Amino acid sequence: MNEENIQNNTPQASRNELLAFVWETIKVIVISLAIILPIRYYLVQPFFVKGASMEPNFEDGDYLLVDEISYRFSEPSRGDVVIFRYPEDQSQFFVKRIIGLPGETIEVKNNKVIIYNSQSSGGLELQEDYLSSEQETLGNMLIRLDGSEYFVLGDNRLASSDSRRWGPVNKSLITGKAFLRAWPFTKFDKIKGAVY
Structure with a gap:
């Protein structure tokens, strides 16, 4: 049991978690831009x-x-x-x-x-x-x-x-x-x- 905990806390596991987080963040940003940019440039424009x-x-x-x-x-x-x-x-x-x-x-x-x-x-x-x-x-x-x-x-x-x-x-x-x-x-x- 202690061996499993030690293996999950290795630098490789931390690096994989960080990469997964970065990848998810990039996906959210790309999907958001794919939705927002066409709306902003082709459908709705703000005006003051x-x-x-x-x-x-x-x-x-x-x-x-x-x-x-x-x-x-x-x-x-x-x-x-x-x-x-x-x-x-x-x-x-x-x-x-x-x-x-x-x-x-x-x-x-x-x-x-x-x-x-x-x-x-x-x-x-x-x-x-x-x-x-x-x-x-x-x-x-x-x-x-x-x-x-x-x-x-x-x-x-x-x-x-x-x-x-x-x-x-x-x-x-x-x-x-x-x-x-x-x-x-x-x-x-x-x-x-x-x-x-």
């Missing part, structure tokens, strides 16, 4: 809101999760909150709300956004209940979107650099749709697009 352009709905420092796969199988919808590469500097990412869809004509006039499309040839004035009552949609413009362009605006219209300033966003620049606010925990919630 910077600035006040989406207040009061999204504030500076909010942590959002972005669905990167849905727009590969479907088109963005009016009211979706999207993350995209800034058209004038594609190393920067912006968050805005989709207002105009491909093929539509968008008019901004007298603090109103009017959509002209095949269903509303006379124009449909957007009722934007998600905006605070103090908001004004400044500008005077009429723009026709081509087959892959979207007109985006910040919810804080007075403090937003958006399509009124630098034009429409091409679909190829849209990273994905914000679907969950993960931080702050007091505002943890699923993000729903606006209904018009």
Whole structure:
């Protein structure tokens, strides 16, 4: 009996236990990376809101999760909150709300956004209940979107650099749709697009 205990405590046995532990640790890391990396790079991306352009709905420092796969199988919808590469500097990412869809004509006039499309040839004035009552949609413009362009605006219209300033966003620049606010925990919630 004592001989067995002595044999199990040999340097060879300790080395084998250490190697088994290292091997198990490596397997756990590799399996974790095999699961996490595809999710992070192809399905879900984190995004920190910077600035006040989406207040009061999204504030500076909010942590959002972005669905990167849905727009590969479907088109963005009016009211979706999207993350995209800034058209004038594609190393920067912006968050805005989709207002105009491909093929539509968008008019901004007298603090109103009017959509002209095949269903509303006379124009449909957007009722934007998600905006605070103090908001004004400044500008005077009429723009026709081509087959892959979207007109985006910040919810804080007075403090937003958006399509009124630098034009429409091409679909190829849209990273994905914000679907969950993960931080702050007091505002943890699923993000729903606006209904018009």
